[in-house]
Amino acid sequence: MKAAALIGIAAGCVALAASALTVQGQVRAAGERLKTGATLEKPKVAVANDAEAAYCTPAFKQVLARVIHACGLVGGDSRRGCQPADVKTLASINDEDFNALFHPLKERGAVIMFDDGQDKLDEEAKRIIADRWQDRKGARYFFIVARASKTGGADFNRTLSHKRANSVLFLISDQFKADDPNIDKEAGLLWLGSEFAQLGKEYCDWNVSRPGKCTPEAINRSAFISWVDCQL
Amino acid sequence: MSLSNSSKSQMPFWPALLALAASVLGLSFALSSTVDYTRHLDRQVHDLHCSFIPGLAGEAGQEGACRAAMYSPYSALFKDKYWGGIPIALPAVGAFAFFAAFALYLLLSRDKAPRRAHQFLFLTGLTPLLVSGVMFFISLTKLGQFCKTCVGIYSASVLLAIAAVFSLIFDMKRGRTALEQFRSPTKKDSASTLKAAGDLEKSENKTPEKAGEEEKEGSPKVAPTLPEGEVPATVVTKDAEPDYVPPRTGGPLLIPSWLIALAVFSFVPALLYVSAMPNYATYVNGCGKLEKPEDPKKSLLYITPAGAKQQATLVVDPLCPTCKAFHQRLVTEGIFDQLDTTVVLFPLDNECNWMLDRPLHPGACVVAKAMMCNERRPLDVLEWAYEKQDEIAETAKGSGGVAAVRNMIRGRFAGLDKCIDSNETKQRLDRVLRWTIANQLAVSTPQLFLDGTRLCEEDSDIGLSYSIYKLAPNLRRP
Missing domain, CATH: 3.30.1330.60 (OmpA-like domain)
Structure with missing residues (x-):
């Protein structure tokens, strides 16, 4: 019974630590991307402007x-x-x-x-x-x-x-x-x-x-x- | 270990195994959901693992429900305090990790596990189901769709609840068996090994009514009884090999200890999450300002609810799905009613908007004009357009074209035809569009400005609450 409890505690700690550290690692990585600007290239968005008709050669x-x-x-x-x-x-x-x-x-x-x-x-x-x-x-x-x-x-x-x-x-x-x-x-x-x-x-x-x-x-x-x- | 002793086991192994499997499944889905959420903390849009297989990327175009759930106000806690908040799946990660460990313990202990362990599993194993039930209801009534990852968590919660219920059932059964064994006359001799004889007498004394009832029924000799839920403790003599070992109840501190452990498991990931979050304060007001917000001819629309306390400028296209979602988010989070909103109509339809070479949302110009013509209640037209957005879009693309959209408007808002067709309305819409040029706005909808400062596009989904309250601290938090 003690062995089962110890195994359970160990398994729980491992699962918790692995999950929590994975999440924390992802948060840190996101923070780093935010800081360095290493993100996906954003599509360029046009800015509101005057009309440009076809005859504007x-x-x-x-x-x-x-x-x-x-x-x-x-x-x-x-x-x-x-x-x-x-x-x-x-x-x-x-x-x-x-x-x-x-x-x-x-x-x-x-x-x-x-x-x-x-x-x-x-x-x-x-x-x-x-x-x-x-x-x-x-x-x-x-x-x-x-x-x-x-x-x-x-x-x-x-x-x-x-x-x-x-x-x-x-x-x-x-x-x-x-x-x-x-x-x-x-x-x-x-x-x-x-x-x-x-x-x-x-x-x-x-x-x-x-x-x-x-x-x-x-x-x-x-x-x-x-x-x-x-x-x- | 009990597993090697299964022929004599009172507790079947499958509830614990089911609880373990359910917990691992729940952990996987919750972790996948949390990691997806976390990746968005860089204020960018990333793919989601929206699948019935945890961690597997969903099919293209199938992630809509997961994204809708993620962008909803129900996806995280403390959204106004932390950018994006703390994802609701994060405590679930810790909780499922705990349940996995606890189920493993039960699986290995089997009969040797104290009865309180099964009672605890029943007590707490239903909580994920309760939370899932609430989230299911929200998905059904508020979002109108179910994300696959969420369904995965719901399923795991259901399985865990089933395991918890059966764990208790089997435990009660073995409790009854123990009681029967104890009461059985054939086993009475062996009861001489009972250490708790005195306790039994006490318990008999505590239940005189029951004893009296049994005597009345003509049972002169009855086995000693124990209060419901308790089983006699035994001390086995050194040389005797008992053919039955009654289950142990366990100490009274067990359940509180496990509850504390469950709480620790649930909160630790959230604490680590918050501790690692970057500071967003400098990012939220770096997306520009309105250069010329003046509107001398009152060409823009003004919506001022009774409780409005914050000036806002909202650039929208009534047929833009993102505008609809954004509007719903503002309403759901209780923000819209606090805004004194200036609406800038920006239909993405080249019928009236020269900045486009083709109609992205055909019919948007006529709906925009209808809003202007229903000036006293432009919000009615806007909310109608949002509600009927799909239908309007289909109608506009059909054989009837924009004229059919006009019929829809006519059917809902009578008497606007003349105004919609007038030169004044056309010129007014032109002035609105030129207002966007004067302010150098992006050809994009929606856009929200609070006191002239633009809410960054990157902050308009999961970071909405945080950013809005940063830009407008006077807004009342929900």
Whole structure:
């Protein structure tokens, strides 16, 4: 009987010691892994970011990056503005290619049309601008690319183009500045004079503010607006 | 040893053997479960040995129930005090080790084991079954699933209880046999060897009523009786070879001593476990903060229960299973009702979330919009979505697609259609998603921030209680 008791006690102690030390060893090993960081490689998790659409080709992003830097949208405290001459240099591409860059934005954007020699927005233009602005989704930058037709002198057209771009920007600021204090850092303006390639009639198929009055000349008295779904 | 003497043995060997086998089995399962748990103390996710064979890795995809059990608040004790707590299987390791040793002792002692040993085994051998019964009930009612390792422990507990019961039955039987032997007239001569004759007289005097009853029944001569449960002690004369040796009762200190030993066996592993645990205090608040928590347009949702005392920001996708499990854990641990929660909807569905190139949870956008539209009680929609998550997911993947999910929402929350389709709701959801960009959040759900400090993903399962109470000491502990 004594032998049985001794065997039982010995077996119990061995079982207890083995189990407890095994567990304690595992705890220590886990602590060591925790301390040294010797753990399984964690999968990389993406960080929330702006949208990146398929049309964000390297060429498009290059133009975009140069424009937003030149326009003071990033890296500066105040808007510097984008002179048409700058854009020619910045884009480093010919006019036709420059226009083509915006083709993927056909559905996303809109063409705001103006009267001849005017920069005033009509009601439909205002509605479309508000609608497009609010359809932001994951975009970070909103582009306003204003134009003027070839009628008139280069300086006049350039000034008119600039005014048209500002008309759009001021409307957005008036309506949405309270909700979005960062408009200055989001909206990029380009005012293109008559020296830039004119838009063809096919642009009348886009979302234009005056679909019934779209002619090859009228489409160039305009401002193209769109959010751009590209990360930069 | 009794085993060599089995022909004369009063106690069959199988209850002790069964108790030994059950204890070894229980020890193996409990140890396997504990080791699995312990490996997670490095705050990483590891495979589990979720199998009916202790220590064997379970089949891929079959460890869900074990993981659910492990992540549940019932898997460990003192979870708010120690990171991960002390696994509930750890005291079982010590207890089963003790029962294995005790069963081995009984197996080797057989008839020579004192009767108190069998009484003790009965008394304590049922406790694992009681604990298993409680855990079984929790698995059934709270978790809705049974992990294989847990079932292994339940089975071992049942076997141990059977062994304990039969051990007592056979012991009582041999007690009765001893009594009969003592009472038997043919054996009376040999009773002259009894040392406890005086005790017998005493016991006779203690039971006059019984003696009287027997006389009434016409039994003029009766054998001396002993109180129930006691057997006469014997002293065998040197030259006599008794053909019957009555069992020994054992001293009164035996059971308390064994109870102390059982307690020591149960607590020692836990003490060693706690002594070896690393310090987690520096890890729990190292997972970032909200950079821009402001929400000037009130685009986010706000849930403030009556007892809310701690600001929290919860990033969720209503159709994400992990969010559901996390939410349930917060509710079960009594934490959710103490949180003044800002809900950031982050549907992992590219219908509205541009950060994904495909829908991980189709239909999540429309459910998120329904939450926004049911603004007074967004939690109702969220909890409904969690409850019906599988059904919604199946519906969204079916031929009806997201439109069918809309029908489900319509059926439960009428009158939200117009709001769900409105531009305002769409823009609001866009603003919520852009809020996540402003705060540089990971594209991942769920995420919990307490006063702007992120609860690490690594701390959102077994280390949840500890980490939450570290980040928010004001929270009331359950």
